[in-house]
Amino acid sequence: xxxxxxxxxxxxxxxxxxxxxxxxxxxxxxxxxxxxxxxxxxxxxxxxxxxxxxxxxxxxxxxxxxxxxxxxxxxxxxxxxxxxxxxxxxxxxxxxxxxxxxxxxxxxxxxxxxxxxxxxxxxxxxxxxxxxxxxxxxxxxxxxxxxxxxxxxxxxxxxxxxxxxxxxxxxxxxxxxxxxxxxxxxxxxxxxxxxxxxxxxxxxxxxxxxxxxxxxxxxxxxxxxxxxxxxxxxxxxxxxxxxxxxxxxxxxxxxxxxxxxxxxxxxxxxxxxxxxxxxxxxxxxxxxxxxxxxxxxxxxxxxxxxxxxxxxxxxxxxxxxxxxxxxxxxxxxxxxxxxxxxxxxxxxxxxxxxxxxxxxxxxxxxxxxxxxxxxxxxxxxxxxxxxxxxxxxxxxxxxxxxxxxxxxxxxxxxxxxxxxxxxxxxxxxxxxxxxxxxxxxxxxxxxxxxxxxxxxxxxxxxxxxxx
Amino acid sequence: xxxxxxxxxxxxxxxxxxxxxxxxxxxxxxxxxxxxxxxxxxxxxxxxxxxxxxxxxxxxxxxxxxxxxxxxxxxxxxxxxxxxxxxxxxxxxxxxxxxxxxxxxxxxxxxxxxxxxxxxxxxxxxxxxxxxxxxxxxxxxxxxxxxxxxxxxxxxxxxxxxxxxxxxxxxxxxxxxxxxxxxxxxxxxxxxxxxxxxxxxxxxxxxxxxxxxxxxxxxxxxxxxxxxxxxxxxxxxxxxxxxxxxxxxxxxxxxxxxxxxxxxxxxxxxxxxxxxxxxxxxxxxxxxxxxxxxxxxxxxxxxxxxxxxxxxxxxxxxxxxxxxxxxxxxxxxxxxxxxxxxxxxxxxxxxxxxxxxxxxxxxxxxxxxxxxxxxxxxxxxxxxxxxxxxxxxxxxxxxxxxxx
Numbered sequence: 056x057x058x059x060x061x062x063x064x065x066x067x068x069x070x071x072x073x074x075x076x077x078x079x080x081x082x083x084x085x086x087x088x089x090x091x092x093x094x095x096x097x098x099x100x101x102x103x104x105x106x107x108x109x110x111x112x113x114x115x116x117x118x119x120x121x122x123x124x125x126x127x128x129x130x131x132x133x134x135x136x137x138x139x140x141x142x143x144x145x146x147x148x149x150x151x152x153x154x155x156x157x158x159x160x161x162x163x164x165x166x167x168x169x170x171x172x173x174x175x176x177x178x179x180x181x182x183x184x185x186x187x188x189x190x191x192x193x194x195x196x197x198x199x200x201x202x203x204x205x206x207x208x209x210x211x212x213x214x215x216x217x218x219x220x221x222x223x224x225x226x227x228x229x230x231x232x233x234x235x236x237x238x239x240x241x242x243x244x245x246x247x248x249x250x251x252x253x254x255x256x257x258x259x260x261x262x263x264x265x266x267x268x269x270x271x272x273x274x275x276x277x278x279x280x281x282x283x284x285x286x287x288x289x290x291x292x293x294x295x296x297x298x299x300x301x302x303x304x305x306x307x308x309x310x311x312x313x314x315x316x317x318x319x320x321x322x323x324x325x326x327x328x329x330x331x332x333x334x335x336x337x338x339x340x341x342x343x344x345x346x347x348x349x350x351x352x353x354x355x356x357x358x359x360x361x362x363x364x365x366x367x368x369x370x371x372x373x374x375x376x377x378x379x380x381x382x383x384x385x386x387x388x389x390x391x392x393x394x395x396x397x398x399x400x401x402x403x404x405x406x407x408x409x410x411x412x413x414x415x416x417x418x419x420x421x422x423x424x425x426x427x428x429x430x431x432x433x434x435x436x437x438x439x440x441x442x443x444x445x446x447x448x449x450x451x452x453x454x455x456x457x458x459x460x461x462x463x464x465x466x467x468x469x470x471x472x473x474x475x476x477x478x479x480x481x482x483x484x485x486x487x488x489x490x491x492x493x494x495x496x497x498x499x500x501x502x503x504x505x506x507x508x509x510x511x512x513x514x515x516x517x518x519x520x521x522x
Numbered sequence: 523x524x525x526x527x528x529x530x531x532x533x534x535x536x537x538x539x540x541x542x543x544x545x546x547x548x549x550x551x552x553x554x555x556x557x558x559x560x561x562x563x564x565x566x567x568x569x570x571x572x573x574x575x576x577x578x579x580x581x582x583x584x585x586x587x588x589x590x591x592x593x594x595x596x597x598x599x600x601x602x603x604x605x606x607x608x609x610x611x612x613x614x615x616x617x618x619x620x621x622x623x624x625x626x627x628x629x630x631x632x633x634x635x636x637x638x639x640x641x642x643x644x645x646x647x648x649x650x651x652x653x654x655x656x657x658x659x660x661x662x663x664x665x666x667x668x669x670x671x672x673x674x675x676x677x678x679x680x681x682x683x684x685x686x687x688x689x690x691x692x693x694x695x696x697x698x699x700x701x702x703x704x705x706x707x708x709x710x711x712x713x714x715x716x717x718x719x720x721x722x723x724x725x726x727x728x729x730x731x732x733x734x735x736x737x738x739x740x741x742x743x744x745x746x747x748x749x750x751x752x753x754x755x756x757x758x759x760x761x762x763x764x765x766x767x768x769x770x771x772x773x774x775x776x777x778x779x780x781x782x783x784x785x786x787x788x789x790x791x792x793x794x795x796x797x798x799x800x801x802x803x804x805x806x807x808x809x810x811x812x813x814x815x816x817x818x819x820x821x822x823x824x825x826x827x828x829x830x831x832x833x834x835x836x837x838x839x840x841x842x843x844x845x846x847x848x849x850x851x852x853x854x855x856x857x858x859x860x861x862x863x864x865x866x867x868x869x870x871x872x873x874x875x876x877x878x879x880x881x882x883x884x885x886x887x888x889x890x891x892x893x894x895x896x897x898x899x900x901x902x903x904x905x906x907x908x909x910x911x912x913x914x915x916x917x918x919x920x921x922x923x924x925x926x
């Protein structure tokens with residue numbers, strides 16, 4: 056790299072102040088719907104405060120902006136029908152996404168990666184119903200919710216190819232459009248960067264051995280240390296470092312993976328949130344893309360096919376339908392991905408996965424292999440506990456015997472010297488010690504029994520071979 | 523709106539100046555260092571992993587595959603007429619009125635707008651290119667059949683250097699940077715001419731309009747390569763409205779981001795009215811170079827002239843004068859700065875700066891303020907009995923602002 060190109064790198068990374076003369080019209084920001092009354096989670100307090108101040112700021116929304124309400128109003132008729140099929144999805148009392156009704160009997164599709172905790176759906180008719188998260192499709196980030204309802208209005212999908220570039224795309228909310236935009240790029244695969252764990256490895260007889268941990272990496276955050284042996288990733292056994300690398304790279308930055316290790320012969324389970332490569336100008340890049348707009352979605356890449364449009368959507372407005380002027384859905388908004396665009400999955404990639412999502416075969420949560428590892432790790436832990444308790448029980452038993460003998464001797468001595476207060480006290484003390492020991496012995500025995508019976512139960516569930 | 527068709531080989535038809543070129547002072551009002559909070563970002567992409575994979579050969583003796591666009595309909599600039607097909611019930615809608623700054627109210631009006639948007643989007647995409655100069659990439663738009671490309675000055679970076687232009691269909695062609703007016707961030711690039719069977723290859727191009735009469739509320743369409751060129755993605759289209767029109771800058775709510783730099787802004791007749799330059803703190807701060815800034819200085823740009831400094835740049839050399847001195851005697855040389863690096867010492871009297879006679883310190887200040895950062899100038903100084911000629915590279919006092 057020459058000196059001049061280096062200078063250009065600096066040039067690319069430049070930011071500087073601008074005078075105040077630019078009449079700053081804040082972007083049109085729809086105030087997020089307030090949390091439902093049942094429980095406002097503590098974690099959201101800060102976010103709510105931020106939103107409150109956002110709303111308090113003087114908003115000089117220029118009447119000439121494209122997203123001005125005077126323009127949005129023209130789309131009212133267009134979204135009238137699809138709005139009836141659009142729901143708001145709440146998790147632990149806070150809106151996290153929109154969703155689309157795909158079957159009258161309570162099936163709602165939404166953005167899976169935004170879901171957590173207690174899920175509820177607010178229907179356009181005002182009802183708020185609890186929802187069960189019954190299916191998650193990793194490739195598309197679609198999630199299926201099941202509501203106890205039988206009278207919902209399913210979304211109408213547009214037939215044929217997605218509209219051409221330059222077409223209006225409207226994102227309905229439960230009442231009226233939440234955003235309007237124009238299709239800017241035809242369907243294409245949106246590749247995701249791969250995730251990084253941040254370890255140096257060396258192949259060993261029991262699996263890849265950690266020889267170095269990158270500072271501030273996912274591995275360090277998770278607590279991995281040098282000399283740990285990584286045996287499994289998400290329940291899959293890792294035989295070599297190349298296998299491990301390939302497995303990790305199938306995940307995206309931000310994904311949480313389960314890492315099973317052997318440390319000093321003991322099995323341990325860890326959870327790591329993967330990092331990514333920092334590009335040369337990554338920070339500038341990110342800053343640029345966040346300038347002035349709403350937050351970006353957590354999962355904003357790695358889609359088999361997506362159309363790009365210039366609507367301004369908050370992450371909690373993704374997951375719902377996006378329609379053409381005829382009101383028919385051309386796709387589902389799946390991410391607010393950068394300063395200039397949102398991504399939507401086209402109908403062609405949604406329809407084929409709906410049945411599988413409904414079937415219950417794609418239930419969210421840990422896989423069987425991951426569950427097995429959790430059980431196996433618990434079994435190991437219990438065995439270690441049982442060892443320890445067994446030793447303690449033996450020890451206590453010996454102590455107890457000793458103490459019983461001492462007590463008997465003390466009682467005898469007290470009987471012989473009837474008036475001797477000291478001897479009486481000693482006998483009392485010996486009795487006390489003995490009963491304390493007895494109690495400790497019973498407790499230890501109980502703990503041992505408990506651990507033994509839990510181990511029996513765990514072992515009956517573990518089908519893991521070769522461990 | 524009045525439409526101007528330009529034969530770009532004959533600058534005589536360039537429309538008469540409608541606006542005097544903006545002065546530096548005008549920019550200062552916007553761009554002098556100010557309190558933090560108001561931030562502008564250039565939209566250039568530099569370096570990065572993906573660029574390392576796509577290096578190209580500069581060699582001129584390996585001409586790129588012959589483009590097959592000679593017979594393509596886009597060879598003619600297509601001005602979109604405002605009448606929709608008569609068979610369409612939409613035909614009665616006065617879509618021109620809406621695009622001129624109005625607001626649609628009915629579904630039929632939205633349909634009429636959509637029809638026009640699609641048409642212009644297609645032409646706009648075809649003529650929008652990716653420009654690579656060295657390790658940096660931006661966007662541009664072809665405005666003549668012989669391959670003149672409008673872009674941003676900070677994309678072209680330096681005049682008369684080799685560049686690569688990637689057409690919207692993925693073809694890569696060799697090009698050369700021409701002139702640039704850094705004051706407004708206007709730059710020009712020319713695709714090297716290629717002959718096939720003795721005939722000059724013609725490029726798909728779009729007509730250039732006028733930025734004179736743009737009104738707030740008028741609709742516009744932007745294309746470019748946001749976040750960098752992707753081989754499986756055509757130039758990305760956005761639609762918005764003009765929010766401010768000033769002789770030195772157009773502001774719109776067509777959202778831009780790094781990589782869009784140099785890309786075109788169109789009116790809804792399909793004419794280029796601006797070139798993307800930079801963004802501010804909110805989504806409605808997307809700044810474009812008015813196309814008149816190109817038209818007013820067309821010949822200078824074609825000739826490869828390079829003048830002015832980018833908005834926000836403050837040229838300096840790092841010296842202070844002697845108070846009360848009648849000549850340009852140096853009282854202080856700031857260590858490590860341009861004058862220090864050039865070898866200027868306390869007590870030196872500056873006699874000449876970049877070929878201009880210097881009589882006093884105030885005059886030196888004015889000459890420095892007008893100079894270009896990064897440029898090497900000859901400075902003649904008197905040191906005791908001696909007269910020395912030193913080479914000095916003017917630097918930018920606004921750290922963080924672009925240098926070239």
